[in-house]
Amino acid sequence: MKKALSLLLALTMSLALASCASSETTTETTAPATTETTTAPATTEAVESELPDPATAAPIVVYLNDFDxxxxxxxxxxxxxxxxxxxGNGAEIASRIEAEGDNPLWDVVWMDSMPSMYAMGENGQLLTNYEIENAANLTDYYAEIVPEDGxxxxxxxxxxxxxxxNTDVYTAETAPKTFDDLLNADAGYKVGMANPSVAAPAYPLxxxxxDEYRTDDSLDGGFEFFSTLLDNGMTxxxxxxxxxxxxxxxEIDVAILQESNAYDMLNTGEPVALIWPEDGAPASVRVAGICAQSDNVAIAKLFIEFLLEAETQQMLVDLGDEGYFTPSVEGAYMNDQRAADNATLVYADTPxxxxxxxxIKAWFADQAG
Structure with missing residues (x-):
């Protein structure tokens, strides 16, 4: 595959370079100068027959949470x-997709909320049953996440x-050590968390x-947990x-905080300490899918292949906007700080x-006012 890919990329890059003088890049960011890829669809023949000339191809449109x-x-x-x-944030992307309805303007959506993406698949908004060769690169943990219809x-x-x-307020002995410790009203913790009806990663949280507190399919146990936190003064x-x-x-002295924000606070010298639960922290799984009505399916598939390359994911760990994550493919590694903290992740039953x-989002929207 590597040899076939090299020939393919040599062809596509020569075509792209020939057109660079007359075409403009429409991306919103700058990329590392030495970024390389080793991605391709299943066969060189398939690529040559499906992929259009880069010099004349329309850009693919990617709707992306505010990372990377x-x-x-x-x-x-x-x-x-x-x-x-x-x-955009989760609410912005969802609103945009909903507003476009049966005339979607996006080709790929890459989101921080796997349940939301699962629901899009249930609604027929995502392309299914297409082959992604680099899915073979997924670790066992992530391979199990892929729905049967892809x-x-x-x-x-x-x-x-x-x-x-906040370490100016609490010591390791007096600070909460588990999420359940936050239920103790006598401790006087001033807690903050993000709104799942606005922030994409807050809903998986x-x-x-x-899911953890439910009895059968009842939401009462979970609502009781969060109601107690709110009664204790959580914002x-x-x-x-x-x-x-x-x-x-x-304003608060304890937070349930998304990890890149938490590490940024720690690394800039803020007086904070981070606790990774021994059994794993609630995860937000980043997933990417293709619009079922996309006119650029071949390029969109190539984009998914690119995301599932070890080189791409390692670049995102090392240079991306939010490099604090566990890569999904073999050969890419989390940064040393997370590894030293024994970062482990758990996630809710997705369907x-x-x-x-x-x-659930409506309930939180009501609580947030």
């Missing part, structure tokens, strides 16, 4: 195909919520708790960056989380 927008230029440099990236592919996962506390913020500000200012998403 560098991918647009990285893909262009590797293949010669242009990418238009729309970056509606999306995981590109990695990060913790949607670590326990983070909440879904894990709801719901729109997104994780607002939690960072509140924790830094002293169940997707089926209950609207009700």
């Amino acid at each position: 927008a560098v991918i647009g230029d990285a893909f262009y440099e590797a293949t010669g195909y242009q990418v238009e990236v729309f970056v 509606r999306y592919y995981p590109t990695g996962a990060h913790s949607a919520g670590l326990l983070v506390y 909440v879904a894990w708790f709801m 719901i913020y729109p997104k994780n960056p607002q939690i960072v500000t509140a924790l830094s200012s002293g 169940w989380a997707a089926a209950n998403e609207a009700e």
Whole structure:
């Protein structure tokens, strides 16, 4: 495959270079100058018959959560195909897709919320049953995540919520050590978390708790857990960056915080400590899927192949906007800081989380006012 791919990329890059003087890149970000790729669809023959000339091909449109927008230029440099990236939070992407309805403008959606993507597949919005050769690169953990119909592919996962506390307020002995410790009203913890109806990774976080505390299919146990936290004075913020500000200012002293935000606080010298639960932290799995009505399916498939290359994922760990995640493919590795912290991840039952998403998000929207 590597030899066939080299020949393919030599062809596509020569075509792209011939057209560079008259065509402009439509991506929104800059990419590392030395980014390389080793990706291709199943056979060189299939590529040559399906892929259009990069010099005349329309850009693929990628709807992306607010992470790793560098991918647009990285893909262009590797293949010669242009990418238009729309970056937004989970609510913005969902609203945009809903507003477009039966006339979608996107080719690929790459989101931080696997339940939401699962539901899109149930609604017939995602292409299914297409071959992605690089799916063979997935680790066993991630291979199990891929639905039988291949509606999306995981590109990695990060913790949607670590326990983070202010070390000026608490010591290791007095700080909460588990999420259940937050239920203790007498401790006086001033807690903050993100709103799952706004922030994409906050729904997988909440879904894990709801799944953990449910009895059969009842949501009552999960709602009781969060109601207790709210009764204890927990604040719901729109997104994780607002939690960072509140924790830094002293408005809150404990947070359930998405991990890249947590590590950024730690690494910039903020007085915080991070706790990874021994049994694993609730995960937000990043998954990518293709629009069922896309007119650029061949290039969209190539984009998915690119995301499932070890070189691509390692680039995102090393240079991406949010490099704190566990890669999904063999040969790519999490950064040393996470490895030293014994980062492990757990996630909710995805079909169940997707089926209950609207009700759970509506409940949180009401609580947040």
